[in-house]
Amino acid sequence: MADLTPTTDRPGLHVSKPSPNAPATGSAVCHCGATATATGDNQVRALVEGYTANHGAAHGRTGR
Numbered sequence: 001m002a003d004l005t006p007t008t009d010r011p012g013l014h015v016s017k018p019s020p021n022a023p024a025t026g027s028a029v030c031h032c033g034a035t036a037t038a039t040g041d042n043q044v045r046a047l048v049e050g051y052t053a054n055h056g057a058a059h060g061r062t063g064r
Contacts, residue, residue, distance in 0.1 A: 008033070013051050015044055030055035 006012040006029035017024040026044040027037045028051045038047040052058065 011056070013048065013056065015048065017041075028055065032059065 004014050006014055011029045011031045013028045015026040024041045024044040025039050026047045029035050034055055036047055038044045
């Protein structure tokens, strides 16, 4: 399986929850240079909300 973890060369958002009893993990890298990681369902939910509201497609590719 390919490594889906985002990098500066491949920005994006990756979330994993291998089983219902395991905590979720997430990582995000934006083309503007911002990075973040989270562990735990609530923290990953906040990471996803923050990334989608402030990074990725939310602010184009100008790096702002």
